[in-house]
Amino acid sequence: MIDGDHLRLEFMTSPEVARAIENGMRTIVIPCGAVEQHGPHLTLSVDADHAEHLAVLVAKAIGDALVAPTIRVGCSSHHLAFPGTISLQDSTFEMICRDYCxxxxxxxxxxxxxxxxxxxxxxxxxxxxxxxxxxxxxSCRVSAFTDSRAWLERWRDAVEEAGGEPIRVGGHADIAETSLMLDIHPERVRTAKYEAGKPGLLSQSDLELMWRDGLAAVSANGILGDPNGSSVAIGRHCIERIAALLVAGFAEDDPA
Incomplete structure (x- = not known):
């Protein structure tokens, strides 16, 4: 894991936060995740773990930035057919984000x-x-990165650049997510349980079916893509490339 506890708000004292703000650390990163199924080989914590890790990298790259506590549970109703998944209503998620802001x-x-x-x-x-x-x-500017297509395309590029097969990227419990977990939390990967899921990225009709009837209607094992071929090297490259994507996205949205 990246050592970023000195940037994480929840591990600071109130006077330390006050001094940081006074000294110019007025940017804060809010990572959001989910607690939802990730096939038979990954724990439900994947998205929250990934977000927490990325947030420190983003804060370090931006500079003069702290990291807020991760909003660990998200909007995952399309995963509720799989045991363990916890989902917030969109309105609940919005109220949490609003109260944070x-x-x-x-x-x-x-x-x-x-x-x-x-x-x-x-x-x-x-x-x-x-x-x-x-x-x-x-006087306060709120920005959010919401370009899912750019995220998935960046994963495909990163997997190929690191020597993996981009066709195995599907966006969920695939070679990219499995590899990044091998890098940041290998103890949360069941390597003997790898299974291929629905290959490639979802088509528009697949996406519509998933949002309407749930992920199980598209992939019986809950996997989009294929975890086979995953590696620490691929995972680290995926993380680095997504961190750079986020930093660039936020820079474009910065009026300064």
Missing amino acids: TSLARHGFDRILIFSAHVGNFPPLAGMLPRLRSAVPA
Whole structure:
């Protein structure tokens, strides 16, 4: 794991936070995840673990930034056919994000960056963004990364660059997610349980079916893609490439 505890708000004291803000650390990153099935070989914590790890990399790359506690549970209703999955309603997720933003803005953070390692959170994040912005003072800028296509394409590129097969990227419990977990939390990967799921990225009709009837209607084992061929090297490259994508995305949204 990346050693980033000194940047994580929840591991600081209140006076330490006050001094950090006073000294110019007025940007804060809010990572969002999910607690949902990831096939027979990955734990339900994947998206939250991934988001937490990425947030530290993003904060370090941006500079003068801290990391808020991860919103670990997300909008995962399309996974509820699989035991263990916990899902928030979109409205609940929005209220949590709103309360994070208003609390952080009150303390003096003037740039709030939200992203999710769970693609299922992207649509509600995009929808709520105008309301989050109106909930904080005009001096505070709220940004959210919600480009799921760019994320998945970056994974495919990263897997190929690291020597893997991009066709094994499907977006869920695939070679990319399995590899990144081998890098950050290998103890949470059941390597003997690898199974191929639905190959490739989902078509528009597949996506519509998934949102309507749940992921099980598209993939019986809950996997989109294929974890076979996963490696630490692929995982590390995927993480680095997504961190760079987030940093670039937030830079484009920065009016300064």
